[in-house]
Amino acid sequence: MRELTYLEPDDTTEAVAAVSGDPEAAYLGGGTNLVDHLKLGLATPSTLVDVTGLPMDTVEVHTSGAEPVMRIGANVRNSDLAAHPVLRAHLPVVSRALLAGASGQIRNQATTGGNLLQRTRCVYFQDTTTPCNKREPGSGCSALQGYGRYNAVLGASDACVATHPSDLAVALAAVDAVVLVQGVDGERRVPFADLHRLPGDEPERDTTLAHGELVTGVELTASPASRTSTYAKVRDRASYAFALVSVAGALDLDEDTVRDVRIAWGGIAHKPWRATVAEDALRGKRLTEDAVREAVEAELADASTTDQSAYKLPMVRNTTAHTLLTLAGQAGDPR
Amino acid sequence: MTATPITARSMGTSLDRQDGREKVTGHATYAVEHPVDDVLQVWMVQAPVARGTVRRVDAGAALAHPGVVRVLDHESAPRMPADDDRDLEYSVLQDDRIRFRGQVVALVLAESSEAAREGARLVRVDYAEEPHAVTMDDAEAYAPESGVNGGHETDYADGDLDAAIHDSAVVVEQTYTTPHEFNSPMEPHGATALWDGAMLTMWDSTQAVHAMRSTFAPLLGLGEEQVRVLAPYVGGGFGSKGGPKAPDVAAALAALAVEGRPVRLATTRQQMFSLAGYRTQTVSHVRLGADADGRLRGVGHEAISQTSGFKEFAEQTASAARMLYAAEARSSTHRVVPLDVSVPSWMRAPGEMPGMFAHEVAMDELAVAAGIDPVELRVRNEPDVDPETGKPFNDRRLVECLRKGGERFGWTGRTGPTRATDGDWWVGTGVAASTYPTLWMPGNTCRIEVLDGGRYAVSIGAVDIGQGARTVLTQISADALGVDPSAVDLAVADSDLPVATVAGGSAGTGSWGTAIVQTAQQLRADHGADPEVGVHTTSTTEEYPDMEAHALHSFGAVYAEVRVHRWTGELRVPRLHGTFSVGRVINPVTGRSQLLGGLVMGLSGALFEEGWRDPRYGHVVTQDLASYHVAAHADVKDVQAFWLDEEDPLATPYGGRGIGEIGIVGTAAAIANAAYDATGIRVRDLPLTADRFLG
Ligand SMILES: Cc1cc2nc3c(=O)[nH]c(=O)nc-3n(C[C@H](O)[C@H](O)[C@H](O)COP(=O)(O)OP(=O)(O)OC[C@H]3O[C@@H](n4cnc5c(N)ncnc54)[C@H](O)[C@@H]3O)c2cc1C
C-alpha cells in the first residue's frame, strides 16, 4: 500500500504553507476526481491536505452595488450551489451548468474549487500504459492519432489535444467570474479567462496557478445578460456523460438588437472557450440565426479537426444558434 | 422417464423474489464477500503489449513492498498438466507468450488489496514486443471449420440467391456494422478461493458451477471430486460468466500457490474490458430482393466478425436470416478475422443481436423501397414452415406480436419517412421483429427428498444470476409436486448439488425446469402421492422437446418512438414497447424484468455502446463506464414488455420458453428505423450517436 500523510489544517494559511512547501503535496476537496487518480496511479502525492474543513463553505451575497455580487466559498458543494436562489435568479447559466454535470451523488460531494481544477477525461491520460504528455511530459500524445471523439478543435497543440471536462467552468467563463486565490505571498484575484491554460508545449499545466495556490472562492457579479442566460450540453446519454459540446450563453437585447452577449464553449478546447470573436461580431447587431452562424464561423476560423472530431463544428454552430435564439425567445425551425 | 406437461398453479403468479430480501438489505454475499479468515488479496498484472514474449519478470520491488506475500509469473505459478490442446484463454501464466494486450502476466498476492495493487504496479516485466494485428484489415478472414456459436453451420444456402435478386423488382443491398460491446454486469468478475491440500473450493461469480468444475479439474490436474464451486449470489453476467475467464483461473492458481490460505480476486471495471469477453464487432452485407408487392424472393446475409487468433469465437451473426422470412433463395455465411486480441465471447443474444440489427434495418429499407408499411411487409413474408429446416414451427406467432404490439403502441402504418416535428424535435416511430431459438440442454440432474410436514427438498446446481432462478424454480417445483411454493426448500448454486448446465442461451430455466418436473414425476411414480419422510429420487434428463419434429423459436415485435433534436442531433427514446411470444411466463415480475432488461440493453447498444480499440496499442481505450456508455436511468423512459398469453408444452413440460435474450434482439433495429422515420437519415452503423444526425 502506498502510504501518505493526511492533514486537516485549521486555517487557509496553514493549508497553503503545507502544500506550497512540499512539491509532493496536494489539496483534497470532495475527492471525486483526485481519489480516482490515486487509484489509477495518475497522481502520487505523498501528502494530502484536506481543505473541506476550512472555513470556505458559505455563499455571501452583497447587494450594495448596482448588481448583486456572490462570493462563493471553494468548499460549497456543487448541489448546494446549484440550488442557491440568488444564483438561480441572477445567473441561471451557472446553476444549469452544475446540474448538467456528473450525477446527484457526485454533485453532493464535489466542491466548487475541485470542480474547476478537475483534470481532463482524455482516455489516454487516464491509462498509465499509454504515452501522454500531460501525465508524463515528453512521452508523446496518444490522442493525436488515436481515439479522438472528445478532442479539442480550437487552441490545441501537437503536444496535447485534450478538452477540459468541467461544465461549471464553462458557465463561469461566460459570466466573467473572478477566482479568489491564496498563495504564500497573500491573496490574488484571477479573472476566469486567465485561470485555465491552452496546452502549448506544457500540457502538464492545466492552469496558471502556482503549486500550493489555494482556490478559496469564486466571485460572480450579475448583469442584465446573466439574468437571461442558460447552458446547453450536448451529450450521448441523457445524463451522466461529459459534453460532446456545450454552450453557455447570456444575452441582453434592446428590442432585437444585441446589447450584450456572452458565449462560452465546453468540449472545444483545453480550457473553457470564451467566444469573444463571436460576441464582438454580434454586439450591436440584430439577433438572427444567420447573424449567429456568421459570428460562430468567425470564432471557428482557426478550428482544426480530424475525422473523429469534425462533427463538433456543426454541433457547436447549431447549439450556439439554438441557445441564443432560445434566450431571445425566437427559436424556430433550424435553417 | 421423460417429463410430461404439468398444470400451473403457482406458475403465472408473482411469487416474491426468493432472495430479494437478502439483496436489498445488503446481506447477500457475492463472490468476493464470502467471509473467510486470513485472506490474501490477488491483483493481476497485465501485459502492455499486444504480441510478443515475456523476457523477464522482476518481482524484487514488489516483494519488498510491505504486505506483499507472493508474486506469481509464468515460471513460478502452479503448473497445469501438459496438454497440447489446452484452451489458451485458460492457460494463465503457463508460458511466456503474450497473445493480446491486457493478458495476465503476473499475480501479486498481498495482505490487503491496496498492497496487492501497489505490488502489481511495482512488478517490472521486460517484453520482447512483436508487430501485432488488431484491426479487421490486419488479417485475412477465414470460414470457421466447425461451425459458429450456437451450433449453427458456418455457411448455409438454399436456392439461387443471385438469380432471385436478379429477378426481383425491389432490391436492397447494404452494409451494416456493430462495434465491440462489453458486458458490464453490476458485479465484475471475482472469486474467493481456498486450496486446503486436498480440495479446491471457489466462491465464484459464475453462471455455471458445474461447467466451472469440469473445466477447472482437468486444467489444474485435479479430480472433479477435488473441486467445489459455489455461486450463491451473482450480480449479472449476460454471458460473460458463462464459462471460466482468466480472472477465475488466476484466483484458482493463486489459491493453489498458497495452500491453506484463502485468496480473493476482484476484477476492476477497467480489467473487464480485456479479461471478461465481449461482443465482437460485426460487418454484415445484406441483400434482400422482393417482388413489387414485397414478397421476398431472396435473402442474403454475409457476416464478418473478428476473433482472437488463439481461440476461435465465431459470432453467429447471419443465423437468423436462415429462418426468419419466407424466400425461395436464402444464403448466409460467416467469416472471422483472427487477431492478436482478447477472446470475444457471449454477450446477451450473441449473433441475433448484431445480425437482426442488420436484417431488420434492411427490411425497413425494403419497406421504403417497395412503398409498403413495414409491419405489412413482414406479415407478407410469414413462412408456413421453418424455411431453414422445412419443419413445422412449434408455435410461431410473430404476426400476432406485430399486430398486438402495434395496436398497443398505436402503430398506424406508413410507407416512408414521416419527418414529423414537435418543437425542437423530429419525431418518428419504428418497428422490428425479434427472434431467438429455443435451446434445451440434456444432462440436468435433480434430486428431490421428502421432508417432514409435507415439505420437499429440491436440489439442482442451477445458478441465480439475478434472472430469478431461485424464484421460478421454486414455482416449477411446487407445481410439479402439486404443493404450495412455501413447501419447497430449493438448493442451487453449488457444484456439490446435482449437475446442472449453464444459466445461458436462454436455456437455463427450461433445461433445469425439465429436470425438476421429471424428477418430481419420478418421485410420485416411485413413492406415490403421500411418500414417507426421507425417501428421495434423483433423475437426469435425456430428452424433452422433439427437435426432430419441430423448429423451436421464440418471436417478438419491438416498437420504438424516437426523438432527434433538430439542432444538436441528440437522440432520445421516449417509448419502447416489446411484445413477445415466449410460451408461459412463469412469474410476471421476474419475467417482465428479464424482457425489460433486454429492451434496455438493446436501447443502450443502439444509442451508446462502443468499445474503441486503438490499433497502435491493441486494447480498448474506452475502458470505463465514463467513456463506455451504458444507458443511464434518464435514458430509460416508457419501456414496456408485453407477452402473449400462451403455453408451449412442446418446449418444456411447464410450457415456457427462454426469455433472457429475446428482449435485446430487435431493439436496436426498431430504434434505428424510428430514427430514419424521424429524420430521413438512414444510419447503418451502431451506435446512433448525435453526430450522425447533424444537418
Ligand atoms: C463518473 C463521473 C462523471 C462526471 N461527470 C461530470 C460532468 O458531466 N461534468 C462535470 O463538470 N464534471 C463531471 N465530473 C467531475 C466532477 O465534477 C469532479 O470530479 C468534481 O467537481 C471535482 O470536485 P472535488 O471537490 O471532488 O475535487 P477533488 O477530486 O477533491 O480535487 C480535484 C482537483 O482539484 C484540487 N483541489 C481541490 N480543491 C482545491 C482548492 N480549494 N484549491 C486548489 N486546488 C484544489 C485537487 O488537488 C485536485 O487536483 C464527473 C465525475 C465522475 C467521477
Ligand code: SF4
Ligand atoms: S491529449 Fe493531452 S491528455 Fe490526452 S494523451 Fe494527449 S497529451 Fe495526454
